[in-house]
Amino acid sequence: MTELAFQDQYADEYAHCYGCGRLNEDGMKLKSYWDGEETVCRFTADPKFSGGYPGFLYGGMIASLMDCHGAATAWAAKARTVQQEATRFVTASLKVDFRAPAPTNVELEVRGKINEIKGRKVVVDLTLSAAGKLCAEGSAVMVEIPINRQEG
Numbered sequence: 001m002t003e004l005a006f007q008d009q010y011a012d013e014y015a016h017c018y019g020c021g022r023l024n025e026d027g028m029k030l031k032s033y034w035d036g037e038e039t040v041c042r043f044t045a046d047p048k049f050s051g052g053y054p055g056f057l058y059g060g061m062i063a064s065l066m067d068c069h070g071a072a073t074a075w076a077a078k079a080r081t082v083q084q085e086a087t088r089f090v091t092a093s094l095k096v097d098f099r100a101p102a103p104t105n106v107e108l109e110v111r112g113k114i115n116e117i118k119g120r121k122v123v124v125d126l127t128l129s130a131a132g133k134l135c136a137e138g139s140a141v142m143v144e145i146p147i148n149r150q151e152g
């Protein structure tokens with residue numbers, strides 16, 4: 001894919017997230033893109049992120065993938081809707097239902113769908129699948145950092 005990922009368009013001061021910051025050398029550097037009206041992020045987890053049983057991902061990482069992709073989706077939705085650059089979205093609330101174990105060493109697909117845009121708030125519905133099988137689903141309430149809080 002040659003298009004720029006959402007996270008690669010964040011201003012430098014917002015690009016240090018462990019999950020998706022392009023400037024975090026030790027981070028996972030997750031990348032999210034539009035796919036029609038939905039968004040998509042693909043990631044293959046190293047087995048070192050295993051949960052209680054070898055070969056399966058621990059829940060915190062599943063939530064983390066959905067969290068970062070949700071924030072990026074909110075940012076992109078805002079930018080597309082109001083046609084002006086958004087600052088950065090932070091997570092106010094994240095709900096995850098774990099439906100089936102998610103494997104390590106297999107490409108995971110996280111998808112986002114805009115549920116609501118209201119003021120600084122964007123609600124994103126999220127799924128995480130492996131080889132077409134749903135492993136987790138949920139939603140996130142993302143809130144844009146107001147410009148004046150960057151200095152405070």
Ligand SMILES: CCCCCCCC/C=C\CCCCCCCC(=O)SCCNC(=O)CCNC(=O)[C@H](O)C(C)(C)COP(=O)(O)OP(=O)(O)OC[C@H]1O[C@@H](n2cnc3c(N)ncnc32)[C@H](O)[C@@H]1OP(=O)(O)O
Pocket residue numbers: 013014088089090091092093118119120121141143145149150151152
């Ligand atoms: C990353 C860039 C850093 C830039 C640094 C710049 C300077 C610092 C400025 C700011 C720092 C923000 C912190 C950065 C954290 C790092 C990034 C992460 O790791 S994200 C994961 C962890 N998430 C947090 O740590 C958020 C902690 N929470 C907060 O900061 C606030 O609670 C925040 C910004 C999320 C909302 O506070 P409000 O006072 O700005 O806005 P209200 O009016 O309360 O909410 C706006 C709308 O969102 C809904 N909302 C808020 N919390 C909700 C919740 N828990 N569930 C459902 N809806 C909620 C409200 O009902 C409202 O919606 P209605 O307009 O009424 O429709």
